[in-house]
Amino acid sequence: MTETGIAESGTAPGEPLVVLKGVNKHFGDLHVLKDIDLTVHQGEVVVVIGPSGSGKSTLCRTINRLETFESGSITIGGVELPEEGKALAQLRADVGMVFQSFNLFHHKTILENVTMGPVKVRKMKPEDAKKLATELLERVGVGHQANKYPAQLSGGQQQRVAIARSLAMRPSVMLFDEPTSALDPEMVNEVLDVMVQLAKAGMTMIVVTHEMGFARKAGDRVVFMSEGSIVEDNTPEEFFTNPQSNRAKDFLGKILTH
Amino acid sequence: MLELIERFDFFSAVWMTVKLTLWAALGSLILGTFIAVLRLSPIKVLQWAGSTYVTVFRNTPLTVVVVAANLVIWNQLGLEVAARNATYLDDTNFRLAILALVAYHAAFVCEAIRSGVNTIPVGQAEAARSIGLTFGQNLRHIILPQAFRGAVTPLGNVLIALTKNTTVVTAIGVAQVSHAMRRMIEFRSDVLFTVFGLVALTFIVLTLPLGILTGWASEKLAVKR
Numbered sequence: 001m002t003e004t005g006i007a008e009s010g011t012a013p014g015e016p017l018v019v020l021k022g023v024n025k026h027f028g029d030l031h032v033l034k035d036i037d038l039t040v041h042q043g044e045v046v047v048v049i050g051p052s053g054s055g056k057s058t059l060c061r062t063i064n065r066l067e068t069f070e071s072g073s074i075t076i077g078g079v080e081l082p083e084e085g086k087a088l089a090q091l092r093a094d095v096g097m098v099f100q101s102f103n104l105f106h107h108k109t110i111l112e113n114v115t116m117g118p119v120k121v122r123k124m125k126p127e128d129a130k131k132l133a134t135e136l137l138e139r140v141g142v143g144h145q146a147n148k149y150p151a152q153l154s155g156g157q158q159q160r161v162a163i164a165r166s167l168a169m170r171p172s173v174m175l176f177d178e179p180t181s182a183l184d185p186e187m188v189n190e191v192l193d194v195m196v197q198l199a200k201a202g203m204t205m206i207v208v209t210h211e212m213g214f215a216r217k218a219g220d221r222v223v224f225m226s227e228g229s230i231v232e233d234n235t236p237e238e239f240f241t242n243p244q245s246n247r248a249k250d251f252l253g254k255i256l257t258h
Numbered sequence: 259m260l261e262l263i264e265r266f267d268f269f270s271a272v273w274m275t276v277k278l279t280l281w282a283a284l285g286s287l288i289l290g291t292f293i294a295v296l297r298l299s300p301i302k303v304l305q306w307a308g309s310t311y312v313t314v315f316r317n318t319p320l321t322v323v324v325v326a327a328n329l330v331i332w333n334q335l336g337l338e339v340a341a342r343n344a345t346y347l348d349d350t351n352f353r354l355a356i357l358a359l360v361a362y363h364a365a366f367v368c369e370a371i372r373s374g375v376n377t378i379p380v381g382q383a384e385a386a387r388s389i390g391l392t393f394g395q396n397l398r399h400i401i402l403p404q405a406f407r408g409a410v411t412p413l414g415n416v417l418i419a420l421t422k423n424t425t426v427v428t429a430i431g432v433a434q435v436s437h438a439m440r441r442m443i444e445f446r447s448d449v450l451f452t453v454f455g456l457v458a459l460t461f462i463v464l465t466l467p468l469g470i471l472t473g474w475a476s477e478k479l480a481v482k483r
Binding site for chain 2: 064066084085086089090091092093094095096097099101102103104105106107116117120121149151152162165166169
């Protein structure tokens with residue numbers, strides 16, 4: 001393992017890692033994803049922003065098939081997403097996911113939360129998994145909480161454990177679905193700091209967020225979504241200073257005025 | 259009262275009720291969990307099989323299930339469930355009674371477990387899937403442990419109902435408490451109130467601790483969220 005649990009995937013830096021082509025999805029009559037084309041390269045940090053209901057969370061969840069889609073294709077490291085079963089489980093193991101509501105396993109200790117995947121999915125020896133988990137928990141700053149249960153931790157701590165749980169699988173790409181939206185304001189930064197650290201270490205990340213500061217600081221690209229479509233795809237610098245579309249201008253005008 | 263207990267061998271009747279309850283509880287827990295897994299599975303045919311089972315057994319009177327077990331399985335189909343020896347008839351009836359009690363109560367256990375599953379936020383299963391656990395691993399390590407802990411109270415209710423429902427197997431002549439009661443009424447109708455009192459007391463002694471235990475356990479085992 002390279003130092004901190006960042007996976008070595010088959011792709012070289014800068015190669016396309018996650019590729020979406022013409023992805024469409026409906027929730028009943030609502031067309032939530034409209035012909036989405038998106039390529040995320042190895043080592044890239046792509047920040048997805050947009051108003052509520054624009055489809056950005058759905059996009060994120062579609063990439064590891066927590067949501068199905070009707071047409072188009074999604075490949076990860078050149079491999080098409082399997083429909084279901086063992087192959088899909090295996091692919092999911094390579095794609096880390098961090099949820100808005102943390103979703104730590106409530107009946108397991110912090111340590112067990114992190115060792116579960118390595119032991120059950122990667123078939124790692126329990127003592128090796130424990131060592132790895134302890135390292136990762138130290139790294140996200142909750143090492144001393146290892147034997148507690150999730151309910152005994154603050155939201156910020158739980159979210160950092162959730163990040164460690166994903167990292168323990170040595171994912172080739174990590175998805176963040178509004179990771180700081182359910183946190184009290186004073187806990188947002190402790191989670192963002194961990195994410196910035198990860199970005200700097202070269203992790204490929206797709207981050208759905210409302211944290212514009214993070215987008216500027218750690219993002220390589222900003223993808224702006226509105227009504228199920230990708231409206232803009234640009235560098236953070238360009239996007240924030242010189243948005244092209246009216247919808248992006250309108251959105252930025254509303255959130256940056258205060 | 260003591261005379262009643264001795265003359266009608268009441269303690270062995272109580273022991274029979276306890277044995278029926280324990281075996282049927284164990285059996286229905288296993289079968290009920292299995293049916294709950296069918297109903298939770300992503301495969302339509304299995305879901306359908308699970309829900310059909312529950313619908314059929316939950317809506318059939320227990321007496322019918324018990325009598326059917328005896329008349330259909332043993333009498334008509336001639337399937338032997340006990341060795342042919344001196345206790346052949348008793349053994350057969352005892353085992354068929356347990357079979358009927360298991361079949362019937364498994365439907366209720368299944369629904370109790372499903373109510374436990376409903377206490378689990380959907381994100382738990384999603385997180386499990388996202389780290390690559392298969393459906394089976396997800397059930398075994400994430401969903402069922404939390405479901406059982408959330409289902410202690412309804413499972414306790416099923417157990418209490420089961421304890422009392424063992425009285426129904428008098429219909430096929432298993433010598434448990436209500437069977438003893440029937441004989442007492444027949445031979446000692448002069449002390450009816452004592453007979454009823456004795457039987458009522460017996461079931462209070464059997465079920466009251468169960469209620470207290472489940473109340474305590476449901477709090478103790480509840481998953482903190």
